[in-house]
Amino acid sequence: MNIWSALDPSQLINLTIIVPLIGAALVVLLGKQPNLREAASIITGIVLFTLVLAVADNTFSNVSMATSWITLLPGLEIAFLVEPLGVLFALVASFLWIITTIYAIGYMRGHNEENQTRFFFCFALSISTVMAICFSSNLLTLFIFYELLTLSTYPLVTHAGTEDAKRGGRVYLGILLGTSVAFLLFAILGTWVSAGTLDFTPGGVFSGAQSDGLVALLLVLFCYGIGKAALMPFHRWLPAAMVAPTPVSSLLHAVAVVKAGVFSILKVVIYIFGIDNLRDIATTDVMLYIGAATVLLSSCVAMTKDNLKARLAYSTISQLSYIVVGALLASSVAAAGASLHIATHAVGKITLFFCAGAIMVAAHKKNVSEMAGLGRKMPITMIAFAIGSLSIIGLPPMAGTWSKWYLMMGALETERLIIVVVLTISSLLNVAYLLPITIKAFFHPAPPNERPWSWSQTNEAPLPSLIAIVVTSTACLLLFFYPQPLIDLINLIPDVSTELKGQP
């Protein structure tokens, strides 16, 4: 599907970044007419998605795409280069952006939120920076847009303007800027000084001339510097950011921002350190076990949360660490699982967040304990919630099955049984904190004085939100039956493969 074939392939990269910016400008210009403004958002989203599809199409046919903007410092430029992992992330982010925009229209209007123009403006800005992150060809470019993503999402987090929102925003900005300045920038500079290049290079940039201690230190700095990956103990920003309106939580804090974090970690592991070199680095194991601990601990915390969004936030932290663990297992299959998890977790978690928002708009409920009997009032929402939950847990026939499958295979291949155990226990914990919500909604007795159930009693979320929920939950199902395009894409990433080594 390449409707942009008339264009020079490399121009596509520029367009993916510029189109959302134009969209943002249109949003501001049409600020007085909400209908036109929202139409601009959706059209921008659709155009962007077709552009990314064209990029994916070119990637499959091995057309190389690269562009360079400006030389920032001697030897360092803001430059973009398409590689399969970035395409995967761009596909996920741009597809879900359309859906989230549709959802957000229903949500923001249903909730009568103020400053909607500013909201949609920042929303478009953030997707533009995400596209730039996807296609950045060196660490400096990645870093610049990583920081811009933090800054452009800050007004979204503090959208409500309440005391809580301000406090959340302070934690958000403090941790994300703090870790990126103190650790990530330091790691990037360390790489620059010791390796002499910041370009993403298949197989890594360290030649062995660098001391082992240095490389080991850099790995730790990268893992913690990319604070968006929410590795414990720098995870506090994610629950804090839940004060944002739900569409923000769903796209940014279940998909774009956090995935930008784990995407950066994968990118650093694959293209800066090199998967094969990873097992020689002394600190890989340390970070691996910290990742595994994050998986378990945050699942445990999630169980204690009664607020639905907080529970989902801690679930996200846990799921992100799956990807970190997959990246650090130093196995091509685990890396493939981690890459796939970017996509499968995205559709699963966005469904859950959409549902949480729909419940908030339609039933005005935030806490799990109040959801008894909700399945009768909001059947579609709660069925979607069940589908999303099963996908996160990793049960067939949902998308999450595949990524967990490959992650497990990777753990087995490298003979780290402890990781297999961790992943299994984590799945059980997922069952323990996600399924009770569905069970409560459908099977708990409704309050005694209620009439018998009928369709007329349903009180669903606004239609745009409902459409979005149905689309993403269908995507959870579809990705189980048709994961092949994504898997093909992942197999194009250098050193990453869904085939076990030794197999034909």
Added chain:
Amino acid sequence: MFVQHFPVLPIILPLIAAPLCILVGRSHLAWILATLVSALSFYVSVDLLLTTIEQGVLSYAIGGWEPPWGIEIRIDAASAMILSVVTGISTLVLVYAKESIVKEIDSRQHTLFYTAHLLCLTGLSGILSTGDAFNLFVFLEISSLATYTLVSLGADKRCLTAAFRYLVMGTIGATFILIGVGMMYMKTGTLNMIDLSARIAEFDSNRTLNTGLAFILVGVSIKLALFPLHMWLPPAYTHAPSAVSAFLASTATKVAVYVMVRFIFTIYGAEYVFYTMSMDIILLVLAIVAIFKCSFMATVQSNVKTMLAYSSVAQIGYMILGISLASNLGLMAGLLHIFNHALMKGALFMAVGAVLFRTGSVDIKAFQGLGKQMPLTMAAFTIAGLSIIGVPLTVGFVSKWYLVTAALEQQHWVVAFLVLLGSLLAIVYIGRILEAAYFKKPSQLTAGKDIKEAPMLMLVPMWGLVIANIYFGIDTSLSVTAADSAAQWLTQAVTETGAKQ
């Protein structure tokens, strides 16, 4: 040929125009005159900068008396680069000053303000272009005396004690420099910098010269407000009129840093200062303490001008840190930060001055709710603030990048980490203001008042600097080339004298 007299013009033009400002008598005529003269000096300086990058040193003998007997004007890339910064900022500040001083300075003293400003500019240009150590002291005193006047022009009575304190400290500093220069003269019999460096190289650690170096470094450290000799700076910047704070914060201390660079690299030679006398470790420690102590002090101030003043002292720490790394790259990072910091601090002080103009206060409470009332001013403050923090695509990031690279190159891993950690404190002190401006309701200070956006004459220079912050953050070729060739020239002087030995 007229062009051959270019090197001396940045000194002569403001010197001639300064008394004329008093003579024309009218405030707005003096404003036009001062601004034009300053703009002309800026044009000349940029021309000189481009020439020096291409051709190297420009030498000019005042009155035709050949150096080393006469006074030599000697402009290399380092002087030309900072000269362009100083004259450029001076022009923008003068444009800004017309509206700003209306509320802050008694209308009878407006012409005096322009005169003092031009005299200060004369002094600063003189310091930057002279090739004579004693002449440098003279210009330093011209600029300092003018500065004391400028600070004391404020409407607030406290500016008088601040100016007096500055006067006492500044005079001690100047005296120390004079004693040091005297000791050098006693031993070498010359005052010309190039001559001095050649003769000092002949002595092998002479006690008089060592004492002279100590006096000079302490004296200059007072002038540039190096921790712990910075105590005069916060009150002076707080109580001075905003236009003066904006000018001084982005030029005066920078010129003092230049003086230190000149004495260390050109006259004594980096090898002597850093290896024989081990000054590098002393400067390094003081710089790091300055960064942390003063950034921390900035986070607890309620007066925004005081906060910016402490932030300036911390930023001077970064410059000294670059110099103390005793490497080409480090020196370049320090010089680059002089340029970049002038852009950011100038814009910040101008924004705060605009707030003072409209609300009558610079307390953090006065900033509450300004995001809506003065959107352009606060947007300028935000961008310049992000630059102080060092967010990519601003000049602050470029400075930090080079500074950390320079530290890593010397294997100072801890220092590099501390530099980055220090910028986290900047997030706190800038963040406080932004939060007040964008998220808080107006306080009693401003509630009920109808606060409008700052006047156009204040916004234009402010935004000029803000745009420069972004432009030089993205297209670094000019600033980096200038700083690079400046550092090349300064360190080359060292190797030249080394070759003569």
